[in-house]
Amino acid sequence: MxxxxxxxxxxxxxxxxxxxxxxxxxxxxxxxxxxxxxxxxxxxxxxxxxxxxxxxxxxxxxxxxxxxxxxxxxxxxxxxxxxxxxxxxxxxxxxxxxxSLGVNIFFGLNEYLAKIMKQFDSYKVSMEEIHHIHKLDAPSGTAISLAQGVIENSNYSEWTLEEAKNNQIHIEAKRIGEVPGTHTVNYDSAIDSIEIKHTAHNRxxxxxxxxxxxxxxxxxxxxxxxxxxxxxx
Missing domain, CATH: 3.40.50.720 (NAD(P)-binding Rossmann-like Domain)
Known part of the structure; x- marks a missing residue:
């Protein structure tokens, strides 16, 4: 080819x-x-x-x-x-x-978890993404896709880089060294937390x-x- x-x-x-x-x-x-x-x-x-x-x-x-x-x-x-x-x-x-194959599996897991968590209002979702200092856009496209996957399967309506209000998902974008890409989805309550995470080791x-x-x-x-x-x- x-x-x-x-x-x-x-x-x-x-x-x-x-x-x-x-x-x-x-x-x-x-x-x-x-x-x-x-x-x-x-x-x-x-x-x-x-x-x-x-x-x-x-x-x-x-x-x-x-x-x-x-x-x-x-x-x-x-x-x-x-x-x-x-x-x-x-x-x-x-x-x-x-x-990435792993990330696309992670996308599916994220959507499935969002469907489960939709009925539990005590948990608030947030996301973190870490990339190398050369990356030009923030948040990453992967983080936006993760947020969209939650929005489509929950009561959340949009994502923001600022402090989350109402039905917003906060995304924290970090640029550190030569990190290929790490994405974390957090569900936090006063009692406990649930976290799923994907870490790329290289390109x-x-x-x-x-x-x-x-x-x-x-x-x-x-x-x-x-x-x-x-x-x-």
């Missing part, structure tokens, strides 16, 4: 290594210094760039009739535009805040999941998620 890498930072380089190990070919390593030359020859594009470049990268791929796997976060105010473009071009698209899980998603998406049309890729529906 021919893969275009849209974004060639630390994640892009790990994705490149894993893709090559799995027998794929890299036809484009797009960064801020080069063009999209070679994109049209790709079977699939993997976008791990920065928020300011994501829309341009995804648009270029759809316009070149190349399906896209995007792990860039912090650009979701333009998500509906990209969905519309994908549908217009009859493309394929998977956008996820986190491609390998994110990269492998993105390559697996690209392998799954190649040749498909439509809007999909990691639940489709991993059959977690």
């Amino acid at each position: 021919k893969i275009a890498l849209l974004g060639y930072g630390k994640m892009g380089k790990v994705i490149e290594r894993i893709a090559l190990e799995r027998g794929h070919e890299i036809v484009l390593k797009k960064d801020e210094f080069n063009t999209y030359d070679g994109l049209s020859t790709a079977d699939v594009a993997i976008d791990f760039s920065v928020p300011s470049a994501a829309v341009s990268n995804i648009s270029a791929a759809f316009n070149a009739n190349v399906p896209v796997v995007s792990g860039t976060t912090g650009w979701l105010e333009h998500y509906d535009e990209m969905i519309a473009l994908c549908n217009e071009k009859k493309g394929g698209f998977i956008s996820s805040s986190n491609f 390998e899980g994110f990269a492998l999941g993105a390559v697996i998603a690209a392998e799954w998406l190649a040749g498909k049309q439509g809007i999909f998620s990691m639940k489709d890729v991993l059959n977690l529906q």
Whole structure:
């Protein structure tokens, strides 16, 4: 399979290594210094760039009739535009805040726990996420996905970085050293606490999941998620 890498930072380089190990070919390593030359020859594009470049990268791929796997976060105010473009071009698209197998299992566990805790008003939910100091967006896309998973299965209505009021979920975003990513969901009461936590040890899980998603998406049309890729529906 021919893969275009849209974004060639630390994640892009790990994705490149894993893709090559799995027998794929890299036809484009797009960064801020080069063009999209070679994109049209790709079977699939993997976008791990920065928020300011994501829309341009995804648009270029759809316009070149190349399906896209995007792990860039912090650009979701333009998500509906990209969905519309994908549908217009009859493309394929998977956008996820986190491609790690473990994290996607964690998403399912989070939603299941939220359904259980909905009936126990004495517990208040909050979240913490810790990432490396180079991460540009806060809170992380993974934390937002976790919060949305709770909101969709409970009486909470929104998340906030500030002190939580009424039906808000407080997210504490920390930037420390080179931490790949740690996410914790807490349910606290006056009597006890319940906590679920996912800790990434390196970037390998994110990269492998993105390559697996690209392998799954190649040749498909439509809007999909990691639940489709991993059959977690």
